[in-house]
Amino acid sequence: MKELLRWGIEELSEAEIPTAKLDAEVLLGAVLGLTRSQVLARSHTPMQRHQRGRFAALIQRRKRGEPVAYILGRQEFYGREFLVDRRVLIPRPETEELVDHCLNALEGRVTPRVADIGTGSGAIAITIAAERADAVVLASDVSSGALGVARENAQRYTSEGRIDFRQGSLLDPLAGATPLDLIVANLPYVGTSEIDILAADVRDYEPHEALFAGPEGLDLFPLLFEQLRDHALLKPDGALWLEMGYAQGAALARMARLYFPNAHKVAVHTDLAHHDRFVELNP
Incomplete structure (x- = not known):
């Protein structure tokens, strides 16, 4: 997981995404069903091939500029998660x-x-x-x-x-x-x-x-x-x-x-x- 996260951050940084680290962590968490803090705490956890592929696809969408909220279909507001598209x-x-x-x-x-x-x-x-x-x-x-x-x-x-x-x-x-x-x-x-x-x-x-x-x-x-x-x-x-x-x-x-x-x-x-x-x- 650690190497894949590093790759995601590098990809977004090269695309000049200003929140590259945060976005990569959030997107990886979405793939794994983990919170961002859990992603950081479990950085050595192995990932399955389909999870790696899905993460790569989400990173590509973010590289093209699509907001993370639209990628995930949700945004937190006042302590509640709202659907957005x-x-x-x-x-x-x-x-x-x-x-x-x-x-x-x-x-x-x-x-x-x-x-x-x-x-x-x-x-x-x-x-x-x-x-x-x-x-x-x-x-x-x-x-x-x-x-x-x-x-x-x-x-x-x-x-x-x-x-x-x-x-x-x-x-x-x-x-x-x-x-x-x-x-x-x-x-x-x-x-x-x-x-x-x-x-x-x-x-x-x-x-x-x-x-x-x-x-x-x-x-x-x-x-x-x-x-x-x-x-x-x-x-x-x-x-x-x-x-x-x-x-x-x-x-x-x-x-x-x-x-x-x-x-x-x-x-x-x-x-x-x-x-x-x-x-x-x-x-």
């Missing part, structure tokens, strides 16, 4: 922080009503539903493929019908809904002007409709704010939480104040890396 973005650690903010905002609210807009894999909606058993959760996405993945994930962690999945653009699926305590949206926010500087495994594999929103990545936010302003979708003390790009904080805060000049609160929050990452709006 090329129909959805791979959940990021920063979005776990967004969930933290949402759960904090729901503290003290009884049977809160929550909507997750642009749910993708369902990671946000399902996590909130799992962490708050009393929450009433709606999740929407414009992509039928993404909703298929989200429903599969919901079956793993929630009871049948626990989350109301709806297809549609932005806040359209909320038409006629009872006013909500919280709306959370992790919308596409990467600018098409950035496509050439994106990591290849993101640019070449993750769904562009879930990544890009115009040249600066801001095109969807005015539409969202307009819908929120024109329809009574939030309770009077309700809140909207958004994830955004690290350089978009000032622009999004100005935009929010333009649409909601009398807002009770417009705040930009940083992530653990101290980058602007979230906007909180209490209209």
